[in-house]
Amino acid sequence: MTYLSKLVCVFSIFLVGNWAMGAGGKVSQKISDQNVVMAVHAGLGIEKSEMTPAIEKQFREDIEKALQAGYAVYAKKGGSLDMVEAAVKVMEDAPEFNAGKGAVFTHDGRNELDASIMSGKDLSAGAVAEVTTIKNPIALARLVMEKSPHVLLVGSGAEQFGSEVGVEIVDPSYFRTEQRYKEWQQMLKEEEKAKTGPRKSSLPPYHTWGTVGAVALDTSGDLAAGTSTGGMTNKRYGRVGDSPIIGAGTYAENGVAAISCTGHGEFFIRYAVAHDIISLMKYKGLSVQKAADEVLLGKLKKVGGEGGAIALDSHGRVAMPYNSEAMTRGYITKDGKTHIFLYEK
Amino acid sequence: MTYLSKLVCVFSIFLVGNWAMGAGGKVSQKISDQNVVMAVHAGLGIEKSEMTPAIEKQFREDIEKALQAGYAVYAKKGGSLDMVEAAVKVMEDAPEFNAGKGAVFTHDGRNELDASIMSGKDLSAGAVAEVTTIKNPIALARLVMEKSPHVLLVGSGAEQFGSEVGVEIVDPSYFRTEQRYKEWQQMLKEEEKAKTGPRKSSLPPYHTWGTVGAVALDTSGDLAAGTSTGGMTNKRYGRVGDSPIIGAGTYAENGVAAISCTGHGEFFIRYAVAHDIISLMKYKGLSVQKAADEVLLGKLKKVGGEGGAIALDSHGRVAMPYNSEAMTRGYITKDGKTHIFLYEK
Numbered sequence: 001m002t003y004l005s006k007l008v009c010v011f012s013i014f015l016v017g018n019w020a021m022g023a024g025g026k027v028s029q030k031i032s033d034q035n036v037v038m039a040v041h042a043g044l045g046i047e048k049s050e051m052t053p054a055i056e057k058q059f060r061e062d063i064e065k066a067l068q069a070g071y072a073v074y075a076k077k078g079g080s081l082d083m084v085e086a087a088v089k090v091m092e093d094a095p096e097f098n099a100g101k102g103a104v105f106t107h108d109g110r111n112e113l114d115a116s117i118m119s120g121k122d123l124s125a126g127a128v129a130e131v132t133t134i135k136n137p138i139a140l141a142r143l144v145m146e147k148s149p150h151v152l153l154v155g156s157g158a159e160q161f162g163s164e165v166g167v168e169i170v171d172p173s174y175f176r177t178e179q180r181y182k183e184w185q186q187m188l189k190e191e192e193k194a195k196t197g198p199r200k201s202s203l204p205p206y207h208t209w210g211t212v213g214a215v216a217l218d219t220s221g222d223l224a225a226g227t228s229t230g231g232m233t234n235k236r237y238g239r240v241g242d243s244p245i246i247g248a249g250t251y252a253e254n255g256v257a258a259i260s261c262t263g264h265g266e267f268f269i270r271y272a273v274a275h276d277i278i279s280l281m282k283y284k285g286l287s288v289q290k291a292a293d294e295v296l297l298g299k300l301k302k303v304g305g306e307g308g309a310i311a312l313d314s315h316g317r318v319a320m321p322y323n324s325e326a327m328t329r330g331y332i333t334k335d336g337k338t339h340i341f342l343y344e345k
Numbered sequence: 346m347t348y349l350s351k352l353v354c355v356f357s358i359f360l361v362g363n364w365a366m367g368a369g370g371k372v373s374q375k376i377s378d379q380n381v382v383m384a385v386h387a388g389l390g391i392e393k394s395e396m397t398p399a400i401e402k403q404f405r406e407d408i409e410k411a412l413q414a415g416y417a418v419y420a421k422k423g424g425s426l427d428m429v430e431a432a433v434k435v436m437e438d439a440p441e442f443n444a445g446k447g448a449v450f451t452h453d454g455r456n457e458l459d460a461s462i463m464s465g466k467d468l469s470a471g472a473v474a475e476v477t478t479i480k481n482p483i484a485l486a487r488l489v490m491e492k493s494p495h496v497l498l499v500g501s502g503a504e505q506f507g508s509e510v511g512v513e514i515v516d517p518s519y520f521r522t523e524q525r526y527k528e529w530q531q532m533l534k535e536e537e538k539a540k541t542g543p544r545k546s547s548l549p550p551y552h553t554w555g556t557v558g559a560v561a562l563d564t565s566g567d568l569a570a571g572t573s574t575g576g577m578t579n580k581r582y583g584r585v586g587d588s589p590i591i592g593a594g595t596y597a598e599n600g601v602a603a604i605s606c607t608g609h610g611e612f613f614i615r616y617a618v619a620h621d622i623i624s625l626m627k628y629k630g631l632s633v634q635k636a637a638d639e640v641l642l643g644k645l646k647k648v649g650g651e652g653g654a655i656a657l658d659s660h661g662r663v664a665m666p667y668n669s670e671a672m673t674r675g676y677i678t679k680d681g682k683t684h685i686f687l688y689e690k
Contacts, residue, residue, distance in 0.1 A: 123615045129585075130499060150584045151611045154475060154499055157583025238502020239495045240474075247592040247617035266496045270468045272592035275617040279624035 036318040037217055038070040039310040039331035040087050042097045043210030043229075043262045044324045048343055056342060058096055059328050063340045066090040067332040070216055075336070080224035080258070081119055081142065083216035088115075088138040088226045091212035095177045097328075098210025100136060102177045103230025105184035111175035113137040113230055114244040116152075117145060120223030120252035120314075125151050127244040128158040132175075135168040138228045141244075143167055152244060175230070187234045211243055213250070213260025215312040223314060225250050225258035225274075232265070241265025247275040255314050256281050257288050262327065263307015267300055277311055288313035289321075296321040381663040382562050383415040384655040384676035385432050387442045388555035388574075388607045389669045393688055401687060403441055404673050408685050411435040412677040415561055420681070425569035425603070426464055426487065428561035433460075433483040433571045436557035440522045442673075443555025445481060447522045448575025450529035456520035458482040458575055459589040461497075462490060465568030465597035470496050472589040473503040477520075480513040483573045486589070488512055497589060520575070532579045556588055558595070558605025560657040568659060570595050570603035570619075577610070586610025592620040600659050601626050602633050607672065608652015612645055622656055633658035634666075641666040 040063060046055070070087035073079075092100025103111040115137035116127035126145025129152065134140045140162045144153050147165050163169060211229035218224075227250045229243040242249035242265035249265070251274035252258035259274040267273075273295055280291035292311040300307060301323040308322025310329060320329050320341070330340035385408060391400070415432035418424075437445025448456040460482035461472035471490025474497065479485045485507045489498050492510050508514060556574035563569075572595045574588040587594035587610035594610070596619035597603035604619040612618075618640055625636035637656040645652060646668040653667025655674060665674050665686070675685035 118615075125615050148582070149611065150582070151614045152585045152590075154583040154585050157581065161582040236502065237493070237495070237506040238499040240497045240499050245497075245590060245592070246614050247590070247620060251617070266494065269496045269591050270463075270470050272596070272617060272620040275592060275620050276624070279621070279628055283624055283628035 034315065034317055035334040036312055036316045036331045037074050037334055038067060038083055038087065038214060039312050039318045039320060040066045040070070040091065040212070040214045040329065041260065041262055041308065041310045041320070042066075042091055042094075042212045042328040044306070044308065044322065045210075045326040045328040045342060047325060051342075055096070059342060060340050062091060062094040062096060063328060063330040064338055065094075066214070067330055067338045070214060071332050071336055074216070074218060077219050079220070080216040080218040080222045081117065083218060084117060084214045084224045084226040085138055085142055087214040087216070088212055088228050089136050092136050092138060092228050095179075097212050098180075098230040099212040099228040100230075101175055102180060103175050104180050104210070104233040106231070107234050107236040109184070111172065111230055112235075113175070113228070114240060115141045115226070115228035116244045116246055116250045117141045117226040118224065118246055118250050118252040118258075119145070120225075120254040120256075120258055123253060125246045125250075127152045127246060128154070129240045129244040130155045130238065131158050131162070132172045133159055133169050134162050135170045135174065138226050140167045141226070151246060180233075183233055191234070211249075211262040213262060213310060215252070215258035215260050215310050217258070217312055217314065217316055221254065221314065223252045223254050223256075223258040223312065225252040225260045227260045227262075242268035242273070245269055247272050249274060251275050251278050253278055253282075257311050257313045259309055259311045261307060261309040263300075263322075263324070264305055267303065267305025268307060271295065271299055271305065273300070273307075273309065277309065281313070288317050289319040292319040292321050296323055379660065379662055380679040381657055381661045381676045382419050382679055383412060383428055383432065383559060384657050384663045384665060385411045385415070385436065385557070385559045385674065386605065386607055386653065386655045386665070387411075387436055387439075387557045387673040389651070389653060389667065390555075390671040390673040390687060392670060396687075400441070404687060405685050407436060407439040407441060408673060408675040409683055411559070412675055412683045415559060416677050416681055419561070419563060422564045424565070425561040425563040425567045426462065428563060429462060429559045429569045429571040430483055430487055432559040432561070433557055433573050434481050437481050437483060437573050440524075442557050443525075443575040444557040444573040445575075446520055447525060448520050449525050449555070449578040451576070452579050452581040454529070456517065456575055457580075458520070458573070459585060460486040460571070460573035461589045461591055461595045462486045462571040463569065463591055463595050463597040463603075464490070465570075465599040465601075465603055468598060470591045470595075472497045472591060473499070474585045474589040475500045475583060476503050476507070477517045478504055478514050479507050480515045480519065483571050485512045486571070496591060525578075528578055536579070556594070556607040558607060558655060560597070560603035560605050560655050562603070562657055562659065562661055566599065566659065568597045568599050568601075568603040568657065570597040570605045572605045572607075587613035587618070590614055592617050594619060596620050596623050598623055598627075602656050602658045604637075604654055604656045606652060606654045608645075608667075608669070609650055612648065612650025613652060616640065616644055616650065618645070618652075618654060622654065626658070633662050634664040637664040637666050641668055
């Protein structure tokens with residue numbers, strides 16, 4: 001072997017190695033990851049010790065259904081916004097997840113819902129916060145984007161807008177599930193025991209970071225992202241997390257990536273997580289995996305900001321890092337194959 | 346002259362030229378700009394054709410007072426958060442500006458206030474939206490940051506938190522000024538004439554983009570930013586703009602910059618303006634002037650996103666670009682000298 005051919009050989013190994021390892025240098029990155037058309041998440045899940053085969057089966061079925069709902073739109077050459085809305089609606093309707101039906105309870109015993117959606121094509125966006133009567137908050141976020149000159153509508157004003165534009169309205173009791181009610185009651189008890197005052201600069205003794213979200217890339221190359229949540233169990237004082245905040249919980253920009261986050265919302269707002277991943281890709285040239293890892297496994301982990309993100313770039317490469325025990329998530333490739341994960345890193 | 350000495354000479358001229366032109370390449374950038382300890386803005390002001398000497402005098406006096414309030418804190422080696430809060434309070438109390446007293450009216454005839462504050466030291470942040478009884482929303486945003494585990498509190502929940510932590514509460518009528526009331530009445534009439542329906546995907550026929558904000562750099566090198574607003578005249582449906590959104594209207598990060606924005610909030614949310622300026626500096630190595638110009642005079646101007654920003658970097662360099670007719674703004678240097686601008690670019 002000549003020196004030159006050795007060099008070519010080493011270089012080829014380097015190239016192939018990089019490709020097989022994926023853009024983020026992770027061995028788990030598979031070839032199929034390059035053809036992803038949609039990814040979804042349903043929050044940080046539940047601790048492995050509390051997981052049962054029945055719950056796990058249900059989670060996997062819900063994620064499969066969400067991915068298939070988005071893929072059905074994709075297969076008909078539908079737009080990425082429609083893909084995101086379809087997938088998020090499935091997860092909002094699933095009582096297992098903390099969004100739409102099955103949302104957690106506030107300190108006052110209400111289910112308050114937040115959601116946002118963004119189009120990578122023109123950076124248009126819509127979001128709602130603290131709605132209590134909108135069956136699918138993601139649908140209202142979409143209507144805010146398309147039928148109003150605004151981005152973020154809050155509370156009863158958002159609901160008034162919703163009723164004017166004909167979104168599906170339900171009685172607040174629709175969102176109630178016994179599981180969430182029990183969790184809230186348990187938390188109230190623990191709070192009473194711990195005498196955790198509202199002014200204390202720390203989090204309640206128990207919390208759930210469930211949130212659902214989807215990112216999609218359609219056949220036209222348009223990216224979109226959406227996120228929906230019931231927020232934090234026992235939340236007070238009109239607390240709003242990162243899910244309805246464009247730049248924090250959701251961002252999409254054609255040619256770069258679409259991002260949806262889940263986790264301890266205050267950290268995601270302060271670190272402008274979704275926009276930071278986008279910026280690291282745009283301005284520093286990082287791959288979607290490296291950018292998402294740097295924010296989730298680097299910056300946030302360092303300060304104790306628990307959470308994860310799904311990020312899909314304009315080439316169909318997906319990254320789904322999280323710094324907690326689990327994240328319920330999955331993706332679907334061009335050929336319609338789904339890949340679903342709960343605890344696997 | 347030898348070839349080498351000629352080269353050194355040309356290079357020296359290049360260096361000095363760059364220095365005199367400031368980081369952003371603007372001739373208006375003066376040497377004193379390198380020693381700025383605080384900058385403030387009071388929104389996009391009013392059209393030159395409507396300006397009177399009396400209003401201009403009042404605007405200049407208010408800005409001077411705000412800068413001096415922040416400087417008094419600086420001179421005693423106080424922190425940048427205290428500087429920002431002191432300056433913003435002065436502008437909230439000034440009935441001329443659309444924040445605190447003098448806020449614009451919503452469609453329902455209310456004065457709804459939003460504010461946010463952020464510390465560059467640890468990226469802690471606090472924000473409130475849609476409060477109607479808090480005399481100084483910036484003070485409540487600060488309390489959310491320091492006395493709660495949350496970042497963003499909305500509506501009556503935020504007010505309840507405020508009363509528990511002892512913030513100054515006023516009757517909603519405190520915020521009313523005749524000038525703003527007249528503007529609102531005028532707008533209602535114009536809207537009736539134009540039959541602009543609420544569902545139309547465009548803005549109301551008349552709007553004001555007044556907002557106040559401050560950015561500061563203290564003697565310890567800590568940056569902070571804060572923004573406060575009454576929002577958009579005749580706003581409906583619980584619309585929230587960029588001022589209480591960390592990453593959109595406000596951002597601060599030590600070693601980089603502190604940013605406060607004013608303008609058409611929806612664009613500032615969609616473009617994550619404050620965080621984008623920070624990202625261009627951090628990841629692309631742009632100067633504060635170039636980064637702020639790229640976002641305000643480049644991206645936003647291109648899509649018709651009217652507005653401006655004040656940005657102060659960790660070396661005391663300030664940039665205050667805006668793409669509208671005017672922006673009421675000023676800065677103060679280490680030696681206590683103030684520089685106030687209304688229409689001058």
